[in-house]
Amino acid sequence: MYNQYQDYLRSQIHEIKEAGLYKNERVIVSPQGAEITLNTGQTVLNFCANNYLGLSSNARLVQAAKNALETHGYGMSSVRFICGTGDLHKELEQKLADFFGTEDTILYAACFDANGGVFEPLLTSEDAIISDSLNHASIIDGVRLCKAQRYRYENADMEDLETQLQLSQEQRFRLIVTDGVFSMDGNVAPLDRIYELANKYNAMVMVDESHSAGVVGETGRGVTELHNLRGKIEIITGTLGKAFGGAIGGFTTGKKEIIEMLRQRSRPYLFSNSIPPLVAAAGIKMVEMMTETNELQDKLHHNTRYFMDKMLKAGFDIKPTQSAICAVMLYDAKLSQEMAAKLLNEGIYVTGFYFPVVPKDKARIRVQLSAAHETEHLDKAIAAFIKVGKDLGVLNIIK
Amino acid sequence: MSYSEKTKNLYLSQLTDIRNAGIFKEERFIHSSQAADIEVEFPSGSDLKRVINMCSNNYLGLSSHPEVIRAAHDGLESRGYGMSSVRFICGTQDLHRELENKVTEFLGTEDTILFPSCMDANAGVFEAILTSEDIMISDRLVHASIIDGMRLCSAQHDTFKHSSMEHLEEKLLLHSDKRLKLVITDGVFSMDGDTARLDEMVKLCEKYDALLLVDDSHASGFIGKTGRGTHELCNVMGKIDIITTTFGKALGGASGGCVSGRKEIVEMCRQKARPYLFSNTIAPVIVSGVLKVFDILSASTERRDKLERNAAFWRKGLTDAGFILKEGNTPIVPVMLFNAKLSQDFSKDLYNEGIYAIGFFFPVVPNGQARIRTQISAGHEMHHLETALEKFIKVGKKQGILGLTKEQIIEKFGL
Amino acid sequence: MEEDNLNEMKEMILKYVIKEYIDDDDTTITYETPLISSGYVDSFSMVSLLVFLENKFKIKIPPSKATPEAFDSVNNIVALVNQYLNK
Numbered sequence: 001m002y003n004q005y006q007d008y009l010r011s012q013i014h015e016i017k018e019a020g021l022y023k024n025e026r027v028i029v030s031p032q033g034a035e036i037t038l039n040t041g042q043t044v045l046n047f048c049a050n051n052y053l054g055l056s057s058n059a060r061l062v063q064a065a066k067n068a069l070e071t072h073g074y075g076m077s078s079v080r081f082i083c084g085t086g087d088l089h090k091e092l093e094q095k096l097a098d099f100f101g102t103e104d105t106i107l108y109a110a111c112f113d114a115n116g117g118v119f120e121p122l123l124t125s126e127d128a129i130i131s132d133s134l135n136h137a138s139i140i141d142g143v144r145l146c147k148a149q150r151y152r153y154e155n156a157d158m159e160d161l162e163t164q165l166q167l168s169q170e171q172r173f174r175l176i177v178t179d180g181v182f183s184m185d186g187n188v189a190p191l192d193r194i195y196e197l198a199n200k201y202n203a204m205v206m207v208d209e210s211h212s213a214g215v216v217g218e219t220g221r222g223v224t225e226l227h228n229l230r231g232k233i234e235i236i237t238g239t240l241g242k243a244f245g246g247a248i249g250g251f252t253t254g255k256k257e258i259i260e261m262l263r264q265r266s267r268p269y270l271f272s273n274s275i276p277p278l279v280a281a282a283g284i285k286m287v288e289m290m291t292e293t294n295e296l297q298d299k300l301h302h303n304t305r306y307f308m309d310k311m312l313k314a315g316f317d318i319k320p321t322q323s324a325i326c327a328v329m330l331y332d333a334k335l336s337q338e339m340a341a342k343l344l345n346e347g348i349y350v351t352g353f354y355f356p357v358v359p360k361d362k363a364r365i366r367v368q369l370s371a372a373h374e375t376e377h378l379d380k381a382i383a384a385f386i387k388v389g390k391d392l393g394v395l396n397i398i399k
Numbered sequence: 400m401s402y403s404e405k406t407k408n409l410y411l412s413q414l415t416d417i418r419n420a421g422i423f424k425e426e427r428f429i430h431s432s433q434a435a436d437i438e439v440e441f442p443s444g445s446d447l448k449r450v451i452n453m454c455s456n457n458y459l460g461l462s463s464h465p466e467v468i469r470a471a472h473d474g475l476e477s478r479g480y481g482m483s484s485v486r487f488i489c490g491t492q493d494l495h496r497e498l499e500n501k502v503t504e505f506l507g508t509e510d511t512i513l514f515p516s517c518m519d520a521n522a523g524v525f526e527a528i529l530t531s532e533d534i535m536i537s538d539r540l541v542h543a544s545i546i547d548g549m550r551l552c553s554a555q556h557d558t559f560k561h562s563s564m565e566h567l568e569e570k571l572l573l574h575s576d577k578r579l580k581l582v583i584t585d586g587v588f589s590m591d592g593d594t595a596r597l598d599e600m601v602k603l604c605e606k607y608d609a610l611l612l613v614d615d616s617h618a619s620g621f622i623g624k625t626g627r628g629t630h631e632l633c634n635v636m637g638k639i640d641i642i643t644t645t646f647g648k649a650l651g652g653a654s655g656g657c658v659s660g661r662k663e664i665v666e667m668c669r670q671k672a673r674p675y676l677f678s679n680t681i682a683p684v685i686v687s688g689v690l691k692v693f694d695i696l697s698a699s700t701e702r703r704d705k706l707e708r709n710a711a712f713w714r715k716g717l718t719d720a721g722f723i724l725k726e727g728n729t730p731i732v733p734v735m736l737f738n739a740k741l742s743q744d745f746s747k748d749l750y751n752e753g754i755y756a757i758g759f760f761f762p763v764v765p766n767g768q769a770r771i772r773t774q775i776s777a778g779h780e781m782h783h784l785e786t787a788l789e790k791f792i793k794v795g796k797k798q799g800i801l802g803l804t805k806e807q808i809i810e811k812f813g814l
Numbered sequence: 815m816e817e818d819n820l821n822e823m824k825e826m827i828l829k830y831v832i833k834e835y836i837d838d839d840d841t842t843i844t845y846e847t848p849l850i851s852s853g854y855v856d857s858f859s860m861v862s863l864l865v866f867l868e869n870k871f872k873i874k875i876p877p878s879k880a881t882p883e884a885f886d887s888v889n890n891i892v893a894l895v896n897q898y899l900n901k
Contacts, residue, residue: 065480
């Protein structure tokens, strides 16, 4: 029964390879950090993790996880509403609400699930979702699972957003949805203007803070801090899988009734285990650490400025950023792959992105900075970029 | 403010409706490790109460097994806490590969791909491997996550009556013109505890040239002689094209799931399954724990054997006492009460007696089929089961349902 | 459409719905019983009903019209079929 299908799949896989889109995985044998060891034995500097605050292998988080293993065991073997809710889950939900200045929080197994499960319980076919064109895949999947009418505006284009708000005037409730930081370009959503338009047209706003929580804003509270909108956004989703420790887990935080509704009706919440207690414990520790001191946030901001300055001076074409994502533009897909490979030889691990992940002829290397990077790491990376950049002749040239 | 009173009131009134319908889900906060005995805060703010847990998916009692916890500690030491990356950027450790291979070996398949959860595995697998030319034919009682996965896939879908091979055959005939036919079932059905007739399904799939997907979340680790799952029980190891399962139940209970099966299908998922591409995989510390779980299960069948004995004891005890059970031979033992309110009252009475078991009713189960679903664990000792049985009988007497037929219960309590 | 034919069609569709979707003898389905909104038929299972109607009455119902509302009772289904029979 399988043979025919096997042939079909083989040809599909072959096509993916031919198109140069086949994803190979590099195997890491060390903990995540500024320096990592690959299974080839090579030790490299990592500039492509979402480990923005350097917490992925932080000793205090590890200790918090270990303590929880002792007090709360390993797994819950249950969904939340049967017998899978621990006191640690409740505590983390409260801590995250305090962190973002919101009313309540609901945890999910991943932010993919938070975004996948947020729309359907809240909106019906009478309502509308107005979504930024560059929003993350998980938002797109969530929207696909919801019956609300769909509207789309060009990335961060406020004129277009206003047009869509006018077009959707007839719908009962409208929700504008945007990423806080767009992961491929590193730009921050113009949330202040989105908020103004939302008020003008009586719409609600949802922000995915996955790449901005811990990063954007002076104390890392995210885009709502940067734009002075703390407590004013109806729905924030975010992840524990990036800056916040990097293991697993996601959350939706915002208005009390909305969170309560999600607890009753959101399918990934009802039908899947929550995060294990040890992840909740590390999350609690993470929020405590970020509240105690601003050291990690400050260091990340400093590292980003340092890297950007030197790279721009060296003649690289980098998209303006307000996050810890620096898109080094190369435009040509093949060039982006070649450059990434050469940088790896120099001990710098970065990833080249090209169509369809980014638009055609907008290929780039995405550098992600971390508070785990020391100045010598940054200097080494910048030197390698300059060396390889010279070899490939990409410095100081115009697109 | 854009969050108007109108919006707020709409949600408030919906929440009130849910409360009035008696289906509002209240969470109980557990302050201890998951085990046969747990400490619970319920309702919120009240003193901790020690109860026997009869409703977890901790079938093998491994959720807080010391060796699993030790392994998790070691994982934290050697591999850190998080990966902060998706698999194909910089989120793959050697441990992930090792676990994929272990699962493949354990389930007797060709290859395995890990997902953050089985919900995500089910959400991602269909869209990755099927197109609008194909058809998915699913059992009417498959898990919600499969339904969401099918909703995200452009292939057509149809259903067959629960476990009806005649109806499945009709459907295979009806859709014989489609390019690919994928038959979809749970291995063990979570609400009823019955098992899919995989031997017959394999035959039908061979006859009508269809693929077969089984979600073995409530079976992996304990169903079948050596706990490989429903395919072992039905003697069709190696003949299931796709198995999805979870590490969040019997296999340690923390988190994570997978798609295991034909090599090319797994390879396709690695290239195209959205939850795999766009979400972190299982954290190294969790992987370390699951690896240990497989070591424990491969070394001996002691735990699943004990589970089988426990479940048999429990079934017999309840039946002898005069309860109506759903038939089956899995550790999922539904005590049928038919009336929704009765199922809630029964659960409350049990809790007061120190027994934690949840009542299920419409829409989770069909109207008029409310029940208490008990789930047996190898973590239960005889004294747990004896105490639980005694309390079930006590509450059963109080409610006056022991020895009654379905009709008599319905007559007494209504539907 | 003749009254007799209409009744015959209603009866035929009802029989099919009972055979295809209803397992237990306790359930009584009438022409008005909500099928989808009350959980007797899930929206995935509508496909077989659609195929049945198209084959039986030699009509083509566009996917956009095959909504859960249009399929929610035998009476609704008959109305839907009639729209396409008369074309």
